[in-house]
Amino acid sequence: MNDYLKFEPSVKPLHKDSREDYWYLFKDNKLMVLKEKGEVKIPRWKDVDVLNISIYNIQSMGSYYNCNCKCGEIIDDINEENIEFLNLRTLSTLVDEESYLLASKANLLLNWLKLNQYCGVCGSKMYKKDSKFERAMVCSNCGNTTWPRTSPAIIVAVTKGDRLLLAHNKYFPEGKYSVIAGFVEYGETFEDCVKREVFEEVGIKIKNIKYFGSQPWPYPNSMMIGFTAEYLDGDIKVDGEEILHADWFTKEEVLGLYNKSISIGSELIEWFLKNH
Structure with missing residues (x-):
């Protein structure tokens, strides 16, 4: 095994x-x-x-x-x-x-x-289910059962020829950038989420969306699903609320703009540096 x-x-x-x-x-x-x-x-x-x-x-x-x-x-x-x-x-x-x-x-x-000590339905005390195969919390009063949940989020590296789209989030340290990311809405496919997040945050359309990889991300309970994509149409226009600045950057420019780590965001940037 x-x-x-x-x-x-x-x-x-x-x-x-x-x-x-x-x-x-x-x-x-x-x-x-x-x-x-x-x-x-x-x-x-x-x-x-x-x-x-x-x-x-x-x-x-x-x-x-x-x-x-x-x-x-x-x-x-x-x-x-x-x-x-x-x-x-x-x-x-x-x-x-x-x-x-x-x-x-x-x-x-x-x-x-x-976070699941008390029932979300009736407010009674919850207890851990005694099971060999199922991890769950059960309400001692109404039987409401809850299981560990993950919040899916996409993260995408968008390229335009030999340049990479990077954005500066308002919570980032000054001068630091990363690729676009955002949470998946109920009833939304990952691919549709990629299109929506990129369009909402920087105002451009993309094509050739391809799966890259995934990574659990405990801030607080996310599963990051990584993609690559290519520029299709539009001019960059940031939302001004979450994203303060975004632009296309060459390999040489990218090197000083991100913090290398084991995160999938860092992996996507390194994929660009290696393949473009």
């Missing part, structure tokens, strides 16, 4: 508890990590057990290379030189993509649990 699926999701542990199991523990929305010889690592149970801490909201995530993965929250103060607490954006710059995605999954599961 490891050769095909490195991580196997599961509501219940797939293996006997082991001191080698991975534990993704959060405090104030920051992940506890070990720092060893300049590297950041996810703690195993053998690292956590000696800390004598209380763990809340424990959930099984699945199995990674035949080791159980679990997540939970702590409130205890930990004063160990080799332990730090990092937010996920910082973590993304320090670990490989697989480690980051598993940490993101842990954060998503914990947030889902916290």
Whole structure:
């Protein structure tokens, strides 16, 4: 299985508890990590057990290379030189993509649990369903059931010959740009969303929309679906609310305008740099 699926999701542990199991523990929305010889690592149970801490909201995530993965929250103060607490954006710059995605999954599961303590229908207390195959919260009064949900969003690299469309969002640091992105509306296909978002944000029409890849994005619970597309018609006219400036940039100009990271937005820009 490891050769095909490195991580196997599961509501219940797939293996006997082991001191080698991975534990993704959060405090104030920051992940506890070990720092060893300049590297950041996810703690195993053998690292956590000696800390004598209380763990809340424990959930099984699945199995990674035949080791159980679990997540939970702590409130205890930990004063160990080799332990730090990092937010996920910082973590993304320090670990490989697989480690980051598993940490993101842990954060998503914990947030889902916290946001569904009470029923959205009758307001009664919810409880975790005892199931080997189904992850769900059930209302103790009316039986309303809710499952983990993901909010799909598109992100697209639009090219015009040897230039790439980049936009400066009002929340970006000064001088930084990225590709166009936005949430999918109910009843909307991904492709239609790509067309709409580009037209709404910068006023141009596009063609040759092609799937690029996807990436979970825990801010707060998105699934980013990446595309490439080509310019068709129109002049750039930003919406002035979300997007403050947008333009076509050459490879040489693009290099200084974005922050390289493991995000799919960065991957799309690097795809352009490599192929144009």
